[in-house]
Amino acid sequence: MSAGFLVDTSVVSWYLEREARTRHPTLINWLDDLLPREGLCISAVTLYELRRGVEGLLRQGQGARKAARIENLLREATVLGLDERGFVGWRLAADLWANCKHHQPSVVLSEGDLLIVATALMHDRQLVTVDLNLQARLKTLGYEGLLHLLPA
Amino acid sequence: MTAAAKTKIDTLAMGLPPLSVRDLTALVAQLPPSERAALTWVPTAIEAELKRLRDEPLSADLVNACTLAVFIQSSKALAAIVSMLGAPGFLAALSGIYHAEGGRLEEFLPDSGARRSARWAMRAFVGVLQAILLVPEIRGASLDPSLLAQSDLAEAFKDDAAGVVRAVVLLMAAISIAEQDGDKERAAELADLASLEVSRGVDHLARLGLSVELEPEGPSDQRGCRVLECVEEARAALEPGDVAALVQARLRELR
Numbered sequence: 001m002s003a004g005f006l007v008d009t010s011v012v013s014w015y016l017e018r019e020a021r022t023r024h025p026t027l028i029n030w031l032d033d034l035l036p037r038e039g040l041c042i043s044a045v046t047l048y049e050l051r052r053g054v055e056g057l058l059r060q061g062q063g064a065r066k067a068a069r070i071e072n073l074l075r076e077a078t079v080l081g082l083d084e085r086g087f088v089g090w091r092l093a094a095d096l097w098a099n100c101k102h103h104q105p106s107v108v109l110s111e112g113d114l115l116i117v118a119t120a121l122m123h124d125r126q127l128v129t130v131d132l133n134l135q136a137r138l139k140t141l142g143y144e145g146l147l148h149l150l151p152a
Numbered sequence: 153m154t155a156a157a158k159t160k161i162d163t164l165a166m167g168l169p170p171l172s173v174r175d176l177t178a179l180v181a182q183l184p185p186s187e188r189a190a191l192t193w194v195p196t197a198i199e200a201e202l203k204r205l206r207d208e209p210l211s212a213d214l215v216n217a218c219t220l221a222v223f224i225q226s227s228k229a230l231a232a233i234v235s236m237l238g239a240p241g242f243l244a245a246l247s248g249i250y251h252a253e254g255g256r257l258e259e260f261l262p263d264s265g266a267r268r269s270a271r272w273a274m275r276a277f278v279g280v281l282q283a284i285l286l287v288p289e290i291r292g293a294s295l296d297p298s299l300l301a302q303s304d305l306a307e308a309f310k311d312d313a314a315g316v317v318r319a320v321v322l323l324m325a326a327i328s329i330a331e332q333d334g335d336k337e338r339a340a341e342l343a344d345l346a347s348l349e350v351s352r353g354v355d356h357l358a359r360l361g362l363s364v365e366l367e368p369e370g371p372s373d374q375r376g377c378r379v380l381e382c383v384e385e386a387r388a389a390l391e392p393g394d395v396a397a398l399v400q401a402r403l404r405e406l407r
Contacts, residue, residue, distance in 0.1 A: 009402055017395050018387045036376040045403060053398030062394070068269045068344035069389040070398075071351060073382035075272065076375055112403030 004038055005148055006080065006125040007031075008116050009046040014130055016070075026150055027130060040073075043119035044081040045112055047074060080123050082115065093118035099141055107137050120146055153287070153361035161284065161362055164313065168246060168281075168320055169226035171253035172327045173199050176226060179233045179245070187232045197225045198324075205325035206338065210345065219321045220309045243281045250277045253327055257343065260330035265385035266340035269347035270326070271369065273319055276350040279364040280316055280357065287362065313360070315353025322346040 011027065014020060020028050051074075054067045082089025096118055100107040109117065113134050120127040126148035129135060138147055153161075170176045173195045180191050201218045208214055234242045254274035261267045309317070326342040329335060354364045369378060 010399075013395050013399050015383060016386050016390060016398070018390060018392065020387065032380065034376075035379050039376040040379045049402045050398060052403075053401035056397055056401050057394060060397075064341060064345040064348055065265070066386075066389045066391075066394060068347050069265050069382070069386040071348060072265065072268050072272065073379065073386055076369070076379045076382055110402070110404045115403075 002126045003124045004041060004126070005034065005128050006041050006043060006116070006120045006123065007046075008043070008127060008129040008131070008134075009049045009112065010131045010134075011128050012040075012042065012046060012050065016073075024130070030150055040077040041125065042077050042079055043116045044079050045115045045119065047077070047079050049112060050074060080119050080125075082119060082122060084122075089118055089122035092121045096121070096141075100137075103141060107140055109134070109137060117143070117146070157360035157362075158287075161287070161357065161360060164317060167223050167227045167230060168277075168317060169198070169222055169230070169324065170246060170249050171320065171324055172249075172331065173202070173324075174331070175249045175253065176229060180229050183232050183236060191229045191232065194225050194229045198222050199328070201225070201321075202325045202328045205322065205342065206329055206334065210341065215318055215322065215345070215349075216310055218325075219314065219318045222321045222324070223309070223317055240285060243285055247278050247281045250274050250281075253323075257323065257327050257330055257339070260333075260336065261326075261340050261343060262336040263340060263385070263388075264381065265389060266343045268369075268382070268385065269340075270323070270343040273323060273343065273346045273350045275367050275369070276347075276354050276364065277316070277320065279366040280354065280362075283357075283362050283364045312352045312356035315349040315351070315356060317353075319346040319350035319353060322349065 011031075014024050014027060015031055017023060050070060054070050058064070058067050082093060093115055096109075096114055100109055100114070113131070117127060117134075117138065119125075127138075127146050128148045128150070130150075135147055135149070138144065170179060176198065177195050180188055180194065183191070201221045204214065205218050230242075237245060251274070254270060257270050258267045261270060322342045323346045326339040326346070329339040329342070354366075357364060
């Protein structure tokens with residue numbers, strides 16, 4: 001039994017859409033039910049990715065309001081990294097990269113996705129993603145047990 | 153903590169202005185008459201800077217210029233106040249002021265997101281003050297007027313270390329709007345900017361060796377409910393293209 005869920009950046013991005021309730025009702029209902037009980041758990045990579053996005057908005061002169069709202073959300077999240085327990089998460093990430101590279105045919109994960117998946121492995125959490133390509137690639141690699149699939 | 157870091161934090165700690173001109177005036181009123189007389193112009197000078205933050209288009213240059221000006225003006229009064237109260241007494245007085253002014257500002261702000269930003273900034277200020285009180289070298293410090301003569305002070309106020317001071321000055325401007333029952337949206341913008349600035353400032357202080365422990369926003373078992381509130385507030389602020397911009401900023405390759 002896993003220790004809970006880790007939602008990836010694609011999920012957080014969908015969740016933040018103004019039309020999220022109508023565009024992604026299954027995901028939103030699931031999160032609305034989960035989060036009050038378990039809170040929002042993300043990888044440090046997601047924190048980094050969202051902060052990159054926030055900085056991008058600020059430098060486009062988008063004003064402080066949007067950035068502050070996202071920062072307020074990130075402050076309430078539980079952020080998990082790869083450094084704990086002697087940096088063992090980084091070894092898991094390296095193993096995952098090697099598994100991708102040596103799989104026949106090879107499987108390509110973006111660096112961000114790879115590190116988020118390693119974070120889920122490290123903390124024994126099920127990964128929640130709406131990225132169908134990532135889901136397919138993880139299944140190809142034999143990591144389907146890591147995924148928490150939402151009903152279509 | 154290095155000597156350079158201690159000097160930076162020292163300057164920051166003893167130069168943190170109170171959150172309203174009214175509070176500064178009240179502290180100045182506690183000084184002996186001879187010192188008080190020499191400082192009567194300070195609140196007026198600070199008010200002129202806050203007016204710029206209330207009325208002019210907000211930019212990094214404007215915020216830096218006003219912060220530096222408020223810092224220099226208020227420091228002249230604060231040197232005497234710190235000397236009278238002692239560093240711990242001064243920081244404790246500031247902590248009380250921040251709690252009270254924070255509550256008043258929250259009542260004025262127009263939306264829950266801006267109120268959350270203001271609460272965060274206030275908690276961060278109090279956290280910084282408490283952290284400073286735990287550093288023995290700083291507890292006994294007083295403001296060194298020679299710091300104000302340093303030619304690089306203006307340059308120093310542009311970096312993240314000054315984020316906490318910038319945030320205090322931004323909230324002073326927001327509070328001055330509330331006192332005049334002015335433009336709520338402008339006050340909200342200032343509060344949001346203050347929360348971003350103080351966040352950077354606290355991170356920078358950690359790099360200097362001053363770890364700031366923040367009071368939680370509320371009970372930990374309600375954290376998930378607060379996440380839902382934050383998501384609603386973010387959705388209300390973000391426009392259709394913004395989420396796409398967040399996605400575009402994702403990490404593809406490490407370079």
